[in-house]
Amino acid sequence: MRAVTLDGFGGPEVLTVGRVERPEPLPTEVLVRVHAAGVNPVDWKTRAGQGMAGLQKLPLILGWDVSGVVEEVGFGVTTLAPGDEVYAMPWFPRPAGGYAEYVTAPSRQFARKPASLGHVEAAALPLAALTAWQALVDTAGVTAGQRVLVHAAAGGVGHLAVQFAKHLGAEVIATARASRHAWLRELGADETIDYTARRFEEATGPVDVVLDLVGGTDGTDVRSVSVTRPGGLVVAVPGGVSDALAGAASAAGVRASAFLVEPDAAALTTIAGLVAAGAVRVEVERALPLEQAAEAHRQGESNRTRGKLVLEVTPH
């Protein structure tokens, strides 16, 4: 099968299209023909050699977000059958091999694709949506009436987090450039803050939960503590809890939690329901053919995309 393989760490140019052996489904696994594969920051970080433990062995096929069609089921699989349209974030944070024509993974890591979406849009969802969902629901336990601050709200995870927080009944405060504010309000943001024009901590009142999708590079994490009420929670997604964040949080009586997403087909099923009901939509910035994975990484790393980048995988 065709796949984009990573044979050495480096810039986008190390992503090369080649042929590798098609995987075989083990017992309990399904073989899925990938129609589209989402691109995420963890992809280019791993490509650059900044991958987390377990992602440093080469060669490697990147890609965790997949939408496709079940081609074959392994022994003992009873809940999926060939022809079923599915989407998933299999294996994360172990290699899943999404930038390829086929992937195999345990059947219970797959959920039914939202029927109202094509494969490109569906492939934009899993990692970003599960990150937002598991951070807001499972980690922060957001409930109706809470105030939730989402940093980088216009990004892949952020725009889904805004919608989920709204769905949970929270009051949503979103930071983003001014040009994204109208769109974020459409998605459900109650307050929008242009972080390039003013300090967010001076622009809003106390919040219960901060979903920090930016991290510590510009002190966003530490500054977030100052807007969080005592007993509230800062969920630090990209880099974990820095010593500076831990210190500030402890001094203020605020909790701070590192967070990393895991496969979760039950949540994907719930999310598919929200999409089908029109309560959640996903923004795809651009779809490129699998062969242009390097270009997708270049664009993603430029940090100037609004929605998600997706690779389309066409058979040939």
Added chain:
Amino acid sequence: MRAVTLDGFGGPEVLTVGRVERPEPLPTEVLVRVHAAGVNPVDWKTRAGQGMAGLQKLPLILGWDVSGVVEEVGFGVTTLAPGDEVYAMPWFPRPAGGYAEYVTAPSRQFARKPASLGHVEAAALPLAALTAWQALVDTAGVTAGQRVLVHAAAGGVGHLAVQFAKHLGAEVIATARASRHAWLRELGADETIDYTARRFEEATGPVDVVLDLVGGTDGTDVRSVSVTRPGGLVVAVPGGVSDALAGAASAAGVRASAFLVEPDAAALTTIAGLVAAGAVRVEVERALPLEQAAEAHRQGESNRTRGKLVLEVTPH
């Protein structure tokens, strides 16, 4: 740490206690101090070299059923913390290494241990209970009023299947030796059939679902088709769907499905709730120290146990 390692396939005597390196939790994983590890037929089949694809590489640490205490959490884990009592069937059918002092696995494969059970009883549950649950609920979709026939109802999977089917509102027909009938009726069986005294297909009327935990060795699978109503389902657990079963089922308009269990913390959470509510109990035949894994296999293979065999793992 201490572990029972399998360095070569063979009889129970190949199980040797030794020391191996303690695993480290990767991001999203937890390190669990194992207090008890359940023993299952797949353990001794794998030990004998009859393991399924993916379980033929040595050395190997057997064991999938674990109950224990979270010792350490890897990066990004937010839903479990050190000290939490958990149980799971991690990684199946990939090696999990349950016959050891510690295991690591993704946090979302663990569920909270039923509070009313000790570790020995909790370790007897996961693989058997998930098999019964996923076969009856996810595969057969058993609903109230259906008639469900459970073969080998007095075994590890069977006695849980009887209780789950009853909980789902089904009418339960159980095959077992006569000496087990009173106990099975206590667990919820409506009819009991002594398969040593008469042919089960002559002892009961048509059923909607057969849970076949025996397989094709004495024709139980094919004979099950004759008691299944057209459109009904035979779930063939141990060996899959034989050609003979497939042929008989097709001729009779009955469905036949191979089935293999998968990790499923959501179902384990539901099952823990049923245990806590007193709706389900688990029968432990005998608990032995980890060092007597070989003896546990000997007893298990003798096929004369009523409930489950469990290894206790004490620190020293």
